[in-house]
Every structure is written in structure tokens, then in C-alpha cells.
Amino acid sequence: MKVMKKINNNIALCVDDHHRELIAVGTGIGFKQCPYEIENLDTIQRTFYDVDPMYYNLLNEISVEVLEVAARIVDIARLKIESELSPNVVFTLADHINFAIERIKKNIHIQTPLYNDIQHLYETEFNLGETAVKMIQQSMKVKLPKGEACNIAMHFVNAETISSISRQMPNSDEVIEEIIEMIGAYFQIHIDRNSFNYSRFVSHLLYLLKRQDKADSISSENRTMFVYVKEQYPKTYECVLNIRDYLMNEMNWTLNDEELLYLMLHINRLCARADCHR
Structure with a gap:
């Protein structure tokens, strides 16, 4: 197995003997200058193809x-x-x-x-x-x-x-893109559509939309946390209110406080990541 690129000290991008690319986990495999051959495969703890x-x-x-x-x-x-x-x-x-x-x-x-x-x-x-x-x-x-x-x-x-x-909700792509545009414009950041963080955030949005499409809203039992996050992150709260109004006007959907909290937490996480460029 050949180590092609270091990801960090213990994880690297490798190629096996059949020329298949994989991620390998092993203590210190990222220390040496790449590329190099791993002589002792017992040092590899996990592989992911x-x-x-x-x-x-x-x-x-x-x-x-x-x-x-x-x-x-x-x-x-x-x-x-x-x-x-x-x-x-x-x-x-x-x-x-x-x-x-x-x-x-x-x-x-x-x-x-x-x-x-x-x-x-x-x-x-x-x-x-x-x-x-x-x-x-x-x-x-x-x-x-x-x-x-x-x-x-x-x-x-x-x-x-x-x-x-997406098959159940033909317009989900348009809704998601509009929400992403709103977040980017509000915080004046560029959100990389090819990043994992974008993919992760879209997954959370799809879950939220799926619940709404099924009229499956839940009553809030996180009132204290909602008030705390709202006070700590007023700009995020304002952004979420804009999203709430958009969903109400375009989809006739209503977000409760717990769903607003859900959005605030994940917007904060999205905007804190390195692939959101101001």
C-alpha cells in the first residue's frame, strides 16, 4: 500500500495494490514525506473505500x-x-x-x-x-x-x-437554494456548494422540510435553550426569522420555536466553518 497524501498525522489518502484509492487510519502514517510505501500493514487500523x-x-x-x-x-x-x-x-x-x-x-x-x-x-x-x-x-x-x-x-x-x-418534494432544490442564498447574503459569506459542511447543512434542511411536508411539527420542549440561543446569537435569530417568513409566504409552512432553534444551531455551525468565506 502506498501513502499518496497526508490528511493529518494519523490519516492518509492511499492507493492499494489494485490501484484503488482509499483512506487509511494508522498511528503516524502521515508523518513521513509522501509518497511512500507502507512496509508493515499491521500499522493500519482502518481502511475506508x-x-x-x-x-x-x-x-x-x-x-x-x-x-x-x-x-x-x-x-x-x-x-x-x-x-x-x-x-x-x-x-x-x-x-x-x-x-x-x-x-x-x-x-x-x-x-x-x-x-x-x-x-x-x-x-x-x-x-x-x-x-x-x-x-x-x-x-x-x-x-x-x-x-x-x-x-x-x-x-x-x-x-x-x-x-x-427530493423525489417526494419536486421543489425542494429550489427551496433549499433560496434558503442558502438568504444565509449567504445575510452574513455576507460565500458558502462552498462542493463542501462537506454544505452537504451536511442541506441534509438538516431536508429533514426539516420532510417534517413540514408531512405536517409533523413537534411541540417545543426546549424553551430555555431557545431563549438562550436567541439572546446569544441575535443576528442568527434574525436570519432564521427571515427563513421562517419565506417558508410561510412560499410554502404556507409554520416553524415552531423548536424548529427555529434547530435552524439556529445548524446555521451557526455552517457559518463558523472554514469553507464559508467572508
Whole structure:
């Protein structure tokens, strides 16, 4: 196996003996000057094939420990879920776990009102979520709240259904593009449409639109967090109000406070990333 490009000290872009490109994880494999041959393959802990290049930068934001626990969770999921999972699901799950751990460290706790519904409607995915929470606690020594099992379950549910949303909502691309334009104009930033962060944000938007299209809004149980984020990020709140008004005028959809909170958190995250250029 030949290391072609360093991603970070422990992750690199490689080519195997069959000339297939892959991402390899191994202690120190990014230290040497590239390209070079890996003489001892026992140093490689994980390999990932068919990875979309937009996820490469993400690997600099999450630790090898988070990536490894996400990979082990997905290993189990592939045995439990009948639908084919994307080769990129490890990286989106790792990103989700990393964000959940960040929230815990900042003492940000968000209620999960659909907990009971998801527990019964998506039994396989919910059981995976519970298993994942236990694995994260054992591996990362971080105790996630009970509701995180539901959030991880929904991560897998979304991974199974997200590709069908555009077919169910023919105008979803136009709505999403308008919202992205509104965010870019309001914060005076350029949002890279080819980046992982854009893809991640669009996935969150699709989930929100899917809920609205099914008239599946949820009553807010995060009032305290909503008030806190609204006060801490007034510009983001103003931007979200513009999006709310747009969806009301164009789609006759109403966003409740919890959905506004959801949007504020993810807009803040999108705008804080390096691929949004002011």
C-alpha cells in the first residue's frame, strides 16, 4: 500500500495494490514525506473505500478515537439494517458524535420530544442508538444523555430515507437554494456548494422540510435553550426569522420555536466553518 497524501498525522489518502484509492487510519502514517510505501500493514487500523473527497477536511476536525467508535457502530448497523448504507455514513456519524460530545462539554442539553415515537416506529435503529451510546461511553468516557440514542437512531433513519426526499418534494432544490442564498447574503459569506459542511447543512434542511411536508411539527420542549440561543446569537435569530417568513409566504409552512432553534444551531455551525468565506 502506498501513502499518496497526508490528511493529518494519523490519516492518509492511499492507493492499494489494485490501484484503488482509499483512506487509511494508522498511528503516524502521515508523518513521513509522501509518497511512500507502507512496509508493515499491521500499522493500519482502518481502511475506508469509495469515500467522497468532500469528507477529507472533516477528518481534521474529529479525533481518531471518535472515528473508530463510529466505524464500529456502523459495522454493527450494516448487520442489522437491511438497506444499503453509504460508504460515507461512518464520517457523517462521526461528525454527529463529535457534535454531541461538544454539546455535552458546553453543557448544552436538548430534549428529544419524539423519543417514544422513534423507540416504537424504528425499533432496529433505536436499538442501534442505545448500543451506540453505550459504546461511546465505554470508548470515550463521555456519558451522553438518554435522548442521544434517539438522535443516533434518526441519523440512520435519515441515511436510509434522505435520498428519496427530493423525489417526494419536486421543489425542494429550489427551496433549499433560496434558503442558502438568504444565509449567504445575510452574513455576507460565500458558502462552498462542493463542501462537506454544505452537504451536511442541506441534509438538516431536508429533514426539516420532510417534517413540514408531512405536517409533523413537534411541540417545543426546549424553551430555555431557545431563549438562550436567541439572546446569544441575535443576528442568527434574525436570519432564521427571515427563513421562517419565506417558508410561510412560499410554502404556507409554520416553524415552531423548536424548529427555529434547530435552524439556529445548524446555521451557526455552517457559518463558523472554514469553507464559508467572508
